[in-house]
Amino acid sequence: MTKKKTFLLAVAIPLLILLAMTIKPQATVLFGQEIVLETKAYDPTDLFRGDYVAINFAISDVPKSKVTLPIDKVSNKNLYVSLKQEGKYYVVDQVSEAKPKQGVYLKGTFQELYNGANGASDFIVDYNLDKYFVEQGSGKDLEQQSFKGELLGTVKVLGGYGVLTGLATR
Amino acid sequence: MKRQISKANFNLVSTELEHYESKGLISGEQKNSLLEIYEIKEGLNFIRVVVTIGALLVGLGILSFIASNWDGISNLVKLLIIFGVFGGVNLAGYLLSENNPKTGRSLIYLGTLVYGAGIFLIGQMYNFGGDFPTAFLLWSLGVLPIVFQLKDKYLMLFANLLFGVYLLGSYDQGFPYAGWIGVPVVYLAFNYFEKSRLLLFFANLTTLSFIFEITLRYEAKGLYVTLLFFAIGLAMYWAKHSLEPDVFRIQGNILLGITGVILTIPEIWDIVVSVQSTRMVSILFALAFVALLFVFIRKGSLISLIFVCITIFRYYTDTFAFLPKSLFFIMGGLLLLGFGFYFERMMKTSKGGTIA
Numbered sequence: 056m057t058k059k060k061t062f063l064l065a066v067a068i069p070l071l072i073l074l075a076m077t078i079k080p081q082a083t084v085l086f087g088q089e090i091v092l093e094t095k096a097y098d099p100t101d102l103f104r105g106d107y108v109a110i111n112f113a114i115s116d117v118p119k120s121k122v123t124l125p126i127d128k129v130s131n132k133n134l135y136v137s138l139k140q141e142g143k144y145y146v147v148d149q150v151s152e153a154k155p156k157q158g159v160y161l162k163g164t165f166q167e168l169y170n171g172a173n174g175a176s177d178f179i180v181d182y183n184l185d186k187y188f189v190e191q192g193s194g195k196d197l198e199q200q201s202f203k204g205e206l207l208g209t210v211k212v213l214g215g216y217g218v219l220t221g222l223a224t225r
Numbered sequence: 226m227k228r229q230i231s232k233a234n235f236n237l238v239s240t241e242l243e244h245y246e247s248k249g250l251i252s253g254e255q256k257n258s259l260l261e262i263y264e265i266k267e268g269l270n271f272i273r274v275v276v277t278i279g280a281l282l283v284g285l286g287i288l289s290f291i292a293s294n295w296d297g298i299s300n301l302v303k304l305l306i307i308f309g310v311f312g313g314v315n316l317a318g319y320l321l322s323e324n325n326p327k328t329g330r331s332l333i334y335l336g337t338l339v340y341g342a343g344i345f346l347i348g349q350m351y352n353f354g355g356d357f358p359t360a361f362l363l364w365s366l367g368v369l370p371i372v373f374q375l376k377d378k379y380l381m382l383f384a385n386l387l388f389g390v391y392l393l394g395s396y397d398q399g400f401p402y403a404g405w406i407g408v409p410v411v412y413l414a415f416n417y418f419e420k421s422r423l424l425l426f427f428a429n430l431t432t433l434s435f436i437f438e439i440t441l442r443y444e445a446k447g448l449y450v451t452l453l454f455f456a457i458g459l460a461m462y463w464a465k466h467s468l469e470p471d472v473f474r475i476q477g478n479i480l481l482g483i484t485g486v487i488l489t490i491p492e493i494w495d496i497v498v499s500v501q502s503t504r505m506v507s508i509l510f511a512l513a514f515v516a517l518l519f520v521f522i523r524k525g526s527l528i529s530l531i532f533v534c535i536t537i538f539r540y541y542t543d544t545f546a547f548l549p550k551s552l553f554f555i556m557g558g559l560l561l562l563g564f565g566f567y568f569e570r571m572m573k574t575s576k577g578g579t580i581a
Binding site: 059061062064065066068069070072073076077080081084101102103104105106107164181182183184185186187188189190191218219220 | 288291292293294295296304307308311312315319336337340341343344345347348349350351352353354355357360363366367368370371373374375399
């Protein structure tokens with residue numbers, strides 16, 4: 056290969072990486088099913104991506120009663136959470152190790168959450184849906200709104216992968 | 226290939242050779258043929274520094290622009306701008322490399338920063354959650370092809386640093402599996418770039434970070450992790466090999482110094498001995514540690530001297546019970562003075578030369 060060609064290749068690879076990064080989320084935004092979730096939020100900053108609203112979805116708290124698997128198969132594991140619609144919002148239906156055949160489901164990492172008081176423990180689930188990026192300075196409004204009435208998050212879901220597409224007030 | 230040395234060293238060699246010539250030890254021809262084997266290493270070049278800092282500023286500006294998440298233009302347009310600027314600076318860099326190599330190279334540096342901005346833009350567009358350490362892995366991965374194409378060791382250093390951020394940023398985001406590939410790559414790069422000491426230094430740091438991540442993965446106790454790194458530090462200091470021993474010795478010395486000071490904290494020992502005896506064990510360790518540092522100082526290690534001072538200072542601020550402290554320091558100081566005096570006399574009588 057000539058020097059020109061290798062240089063072209065070296066420059067093309069980063070662009071391909073960037074394009075590849077967009078495939079899964081863009082496909083989800085285009086073809087995924089839209090669901091609405093209840094949230095709590097506050098407003099921090101990331102050095103490289105700027106201001107965001109940090110979100111804690113109601114579906115991130117999974118009570119132990121919903122999980123039938125033994126504890127060592129849950130902690131720090133990636134599991135599928137099936138969701139069902141109750142009124143306007145989607146809530147946790149059940150948790151499974153295998154990919155559900157139908158319905159809306161999200162893949163998330165489970166972590167045990169201890170409530171010291173009564174000894175009962177629930178799970179906190181990380182779906183990688185905890186940030187909503189906003190223009191610098193505008194996060195405070197959303198934060199205020201989240202204190203008054205709760206915020207609602209719109210998520211597109213495709214095959215267990217979710218993309219947070221919007222935040223709105225109830 | 227000629228041996229590269231700094232300008233100051235070259236001047237020293239040439240004055241010394243002239244001195245030998247004037248003494249009649251070597252002939253003028255011999256002097257010239259000796260000087261022929263050296264070549265003055267290219268130092269910092271002013272133009273290169275200026276254009277590199279320029280590229281760095283523009284790149285940081287673009288990264289900051291993306292982080293501002295300005296609503297004025299849509300994300301898609303921003304992505305197109307990123308692609309356009311990335312292509313543009315690389316093309317310009319390539320075209321300029323013939324006649325203005327320094328500016329050309331700095332534009333390619335700028336391209337790597339623009340590429341990073343693109344990664345964070347995409348993270349922003351799709352609201353990726355978590356701390357996004359993968360961003361730094363992808364950033365470093367995208368820089369690598371251009372590193373090897375241009376054989377640029379500073380760009381390799383940049384890729385290595387980004388990879389290090391990925392490793393350490395994965396702290397609570399799951400195990401950084403890419404380390405199994407990344408660690409060999411940084412050493413291959415060191416080998417490829419004429420065994421640059423700079424690259425070796427950072428390759429070693431990368432390996433140590435990865436070992437640290439492995440200990441976290443297996444939830445190793447603080448004491449065992451510290452002991453492991455203390456042992457690694459000792460091995461790096463002592464091991465005999467031909468692979469830039471200076472770099473290993475300095476890093477090993479610093480590593481064993483830091484971990485050694487940590488091991489003088491009594492609380493860290495409570496998993497192997499009862500709470501009452503942690504103090505005793507930590508003090509015994511501290512004594513052995515300081516003794517070891519004295520062995521190193523005797524071999525000429527100034528870094529060990531610094532860690533002796535840190536250890537002493539650590540004990541001085543440890544407690545406010547002044548009387549026992551006063552006794553401890555006076556006794557310790559007298560012991561050292563006594564030993565020093567004894568050694569000095571011994572050296573004189575046996576004509577042992579100098580204590581290095």
